[in-house]
Amino acid sequence: MTDRASPPTERVVAILDFLARHPHDRFGLSDLARRVELSKPTCLGILTTLAESDYLIRDTRDKTYRLGPRLISLGHTAQESMRVSPTAREELGRLAAAYGTTAALSAVIDDRITLLELVGPQSSDVGVRVGQSYPFAPPVGLMFVLWDDEALRNWLTKEPTIPLRTDSERLDRVVAECRREGYLVERLTPSGRRLYALMAGMSSTLPQELRALLGEMISDVGERVYLSSEASAAGPGRSKKRHDISVISAPVFDHHRRQAMVMSLQIGRALTDAEIAKRARGLVVSARALTAQLGGRVASPE
Template identity: 30%
Template structure:
């Protein structure tokens, strides 16, 4: 196991701090507070990074912001991924056409896990769009029901690895735990539906409705003010039991999209395939503010699939079960 490097961690945190607010300048004191360390610790880092061009120091205000050397590094990193390079103009058009934010998630292995997804690009159109709280370079470890846009085309091993993340206790090798077995039964129709449509819709689970109801019930009971902590504990136990019996991962990953059903959409996603038939990038529409009918969800799904297909064609890619495109 590699040894931790606090100084390296502080360096990364410093760049992330400034990158989160690129239009702002930061004083030495503000940076130290943001990192939770003393000014004496931060000052040598700032001096070295400024000398290297990673930071710019204002000569009068003595504040810092990101420097031009990082721009060059970012461009060099971007040029290393042809799928993202081809996806960017398509993402901008998709964002402009739909008025929604667009993320590009890139599957990739590193020490954190071979099945992680990395935020390779994002396009905001609403100014205050959440982009699901993600930033460029962030990594996500998919856990059912999230991540189906890559898993659906990944074969049995990818599905098994994905479902295994629901395990909370060791099980017999090769055997599903009860949680995984239930999820497999619930999600296999969803994965089949995704492959048939060519796109994914992830929705806010119906559990949210139940939780809202439970909270309202608790507020009523708590508002009476005539019961003690034993009553509080009993109410919480009832809530937890109800949540456990209500949870169904397929709630957030519909196998079919009914035209007249109303959905609270978290994201609508479609895969870009490379020349080996692997998912190179997942394009994700996000930030839709209102519930949508299934008819509208289908329209968004077809739009994001068309965008992903355009990038696949430019990349000379193909779906896993389809022959490679003819070239000449």
């Protein structure tokens, strides 16, 4: 049976998605209808129903609309179904407070990488939001398969989102060291910043023009990974050298010792080797605490 889209449902989703992208703003009927490209009568009918069900709030004074309280309970229920418990959020909060940055929890859901939770300073803006998703195919997603041989093999056989070359020797080195250390450190590069911005919400089947652009940005699965062993080999003076780091990630395991989620620290600046190691150790402690809370077991490094 062929899947069929529902245009009326798509209109409801368009309104909710638009308001979710502007959580601090309010919109009148005419403005909102124009923004989501709907006729005013159609838009009014949807807004009225959503407001009556508390999915939206209508301000009776200026006749504007914003997101409503019923979405809060839905969001909490969705998070619980994805195993984002209050204790998990508390663990993210402790991690974020310890290093003054944003901590995140993400997982592969329906073959897409999905951001489950973000906790960090109110002033921080890491450019992503809870619920955002990305294609789970090389070069995106290495952190979700590093600690699982079968998952790694399956991921590498997926059709890549961009044309890739794979340096097998370096990838083997990345896998071995990350498993031994218990975390993955991703370098901050201009291409890396653009990659996730471009791919957010997109399907794994990208337009040829975008595939070509991304191919110019990143062409090797492991090229953006920072390895402490390579830093050590740099010789005298390395301790003062700073590295531009994007994110540090550590796995959360289930009771089968399989990766269930990834906990990450958003960095976005230059750190010394010692600073990287300190944050990575703190992250691993938090990831293992969450593994224990879930009744999971940490996979043994090979």
